[in-house]
Amino acid sequence: MALMSSFAPRLSDADLLARIQSYHWWHSIALREGLTTFGGKTEAILAQEEQALLSPFDLAGRSVIDIGAWNGYFSFAAKRRGAARVLATDSYIWNHPIWRGRETFDLARAELGLDVEALMLDPPQITPQLGLFDVVMFLGVFYHLYDPIEVMARLRGITRQLLLVETHSDLTDQARPGMVFYPGAILNQDATNWWGPNPATMLHLFLQLGFTRIFYRDHPTLGRARGIYAAFTPEVAEGLILRFDDNWRDLDVPGAIEALVTA
Amino acid sequence: MNEAELRSAMGAHRWLQSLRLRDTLLTPGLKSEAQLREEEAALFDPLNLAGADVLEVGAANGAFSLAALRRGARRVLATDHLPWTLPGSDALSATQWAAHALGAPLETRAQDPRELSAAFGSFHLVLATACFEQWFNPILALRGLRSVTNRILLLETMQDALADARPIMMAQSHHAPIGGVQGSWVAGWAPNPPLMLQLLIDLGFDRILYRNHPSLGSARGIYAALLPEAPDGLLAGFAAPWANLTHPQG
Numbered sequence: 031m032a033l034m035s036s037f038a039p040r041l042s043d044a045d046l047l048a049r050i051q052s053y054h055w056w057h058s059i060a061l062r063e064g065l066t067t068f069g070g071k072t073e074a075i076l077a078q079e080e081q082a083l084l085s086p087f088d089l090a091g092r093s094v095i096d097i098g099a100w101n102g103y104f105s106f107a108a109k110r111r112g113a114a115r116v117l118a119t120d121s122y123i124w125n126h127p128i129w130r131g132r133e134t135f136d137l138a139r140a141e142l143g144l145d146v147e148a149l150m151l152d153p154p155q156i157t158p159q160l161g162l163f164d165v166v167m168f169l170g171v172f173y174h175l176y177d178p179i180e181v182m183a184r185l186r187g188i189t190r191q192l193l194l195v196e197t198h199s200d201l202t203d204q205a206r207p208g209m210v211f212y213p214g215a216i217l218n219q220d221a222t223n224w225w226g227p228n229p230a231t232m233l234h235l236f237l238q239l240g241f242t243r244i245f246y247r248d249h250p251t252l253g254r255a256r257g258i259y260a261a262f263t264p265e266v267a268e269g270l271i272l273r274f275d276d277n278w279r280d281l282d283v284p285g286a287i288e289a290l291v292t293a
Numbered sequence: 294m295n296e297a298e299l300r301s302a303m304g305a306h307r308w309l310q311s312l313r314l315r316d317t318l319l320t321p322g323l324k325s326e327a328q329l330r331e332e333e334a335a336l337f338d339p340l341n342l343a344g345a346d347v348l349e350v351g352a353a354n355g356a357f358s359l360a361a362l363r364r365g366a367r368r369v370l371a372t373d374h375l376p377w378t379l380p381g382s383d384a385l386s387a388t389q390w391a392a393h394a395l396g397a398p399l400e401t402r403a404q405d406p407r408e409l410s411a412a413f414g415s416f417h418l419v420l421a422t423a424c425f426e427q428w429f430n431p432i433l434a435l436r437g438l439r440s441v442t443n444r445i446l447l448l449e450t451m452q453d454a455l456a457d458a459r460p461i462m463m464a465q466s467h468h469a470p471i472g473g474v475q476g477s478w479v480a481g482w483a484p485n486p487p488l489m490l491q492l493l494i495d496l497g498f499d500r501i502l503y504r505n506h507p508s509l510g511s512a513r514g515i516y517a518a519l520l521p522e523a524p525d526g527l528l529a530g531f532a533a534p535w536a537n538l539t540h541p542q543g
């Protein structure tokens with residue numbers, strides 16, 4: 031249902047291209063035939079990430095929140111995969127005077143005509159008042175937070191079934207849980223990067239926060255440098271998980287971390 | 294109470310720390326009197342506590358708080374969280390009983406350090422020993438400690454990742470003798486000195502001193518962090534083995 035676009039006058043292709051070009055994009059999103067946003071992440075990479083992140087799950091009828099949605103690629107993907115309700119949230123990039131993320135999200139949403147809600151929300155402000163979501167997506171945000179432990183605890187409070195985390199990793203050759211702190215702009219010349227956890231740390235945090243099953247896979251294109259985690263609450267419904275392919279491993283079993291480190 | 298009565302009342306508690314109640318009466322604590330004494334000296338000898346308001350976080354049985362009172366502190370508030378609040382814990386009542394037995398005007402309060410804020414009060418000296426390794430979220434706990442400190446923070450902690458020059462903390466889960474008789478699992482973190490330095494700087498401390506634990510070496514570290522409001526004179530007592538991390542001497 032093209033709710034938004036039915037009210038806004040449809041832009042000509044030339045006008046849409048001009049609008050696209052007036053913004054910086056992180057996600058390459060095909061808005062129309064032949065009109066794709068020029069994102070730092072290519073369509074091909076995003077397709078692989080989407081496949082890695084979302085294909086194990088049946089999102090039909092689920093509620094999904096996307097924390098740090100930026101241009102909205104994964105929110106749109108969840109909606110297209112049948113989610114009943116998708117709430118895209120962001121703050122830093124959405125309010126940023128150069129990145130103007132909220133405007134990019136609004137443009138893409140209107141063009142795609144997807145019924146995705148948007149909320150200006152900084153992760154440290156997450157509260158149970160947001161309600162519970164079957165699936166919480168926390169992709170590329172963990173390492174941007176000075177206090178990711180607090181935000182993980184807050185995420186637990188809004189997760190009904192599944193918390194999906196994608197993050198930069200460090201100390202990946204160590205089986206003991208640890209995380210590296212990056213003062214200033216040490217990591218990738220980006221002053222918004224703070225922490226690099228290893229898989230053992232993420233497992234530790236998930237378990238401490240009351241997630242009971244935790245699965246892990248390497249990033250589809252960047253490998254061990256970034257990790258993808260699916261952490262389930264005890265309330266997970268049978269039907270949510272379709273199938274974890276061979277890239278995934280069960281992390282909450284004895285020896286799993288040691289096996290991962292030597293793999 | 295005569296000594297026999299004291300001894301029997303003492304036996305009704307489980308002790309985390311060995312507190313000297315009388316010349317011939319020592320609480321049978323898991324941490325020895327000798328280790329507590331050497332840690333007390335390492336922590337407090339550089340400072341003059343006369344007239345100071347002191348807050349201790351993670352006080353266990355209050356050994357260091359009681360020492361601060363002996364050293365002339367005006368007001369000492371001992372707090373602890375899990376060891377004083379977990380079901381079956383006895384450490385708070387043991388601490389209160391010991392302070393009473395010593396006639397020490399020790400204040401006590403169960404308090405989650407993550408929930409400390411300026412409204413709680415303001416203390417010249419805030420002390421936290423063996424806490425970082427029991428804090429699930431040390432970032433939040435340190436922020437709480439900072440909010441109630443007006444001069445100096447003393448922090449003693451387990452350390453890890455010492456071979457790495459990058460700031461790192463390693464997660465710790467260990468079984469601790471807190472809560473009921475069977476003890477409890479506690480999750481926390483062990484930082485390395487580059488991390489502690491950075492976290493303390495980020496909290497606004499501008500002079501940060503460090504020394505190894507008096508007998509355990511760098512497996513444990515002691516940090517003294519001064520706020521800009523703290524006079525430079527406070528630094529005078531920090532002789533070797535203390536090193537100034539923020540202003541290394543040439």
Ligand SMILES: C[S@@+](CC[C@H](N)C(=O)[O-])C[C@H]1O[C@@H](n2cnc3c(N)ncnc32)[C@H](O)[C@@H]1O
Pocket residue numbers: 097098099100104120121122123124152153168169170171174175176222
């Ligand atoms: C690397 S992008 C990830 C975007 C998208 N989720 C993805 O995976 O492609 C990081 C996102 O984290 C958000 N974010 C949240 N808190 C932040 C903070 N404190 N500093 C920087 N970025 C933050 C940014 O606004 C941005 O949308």
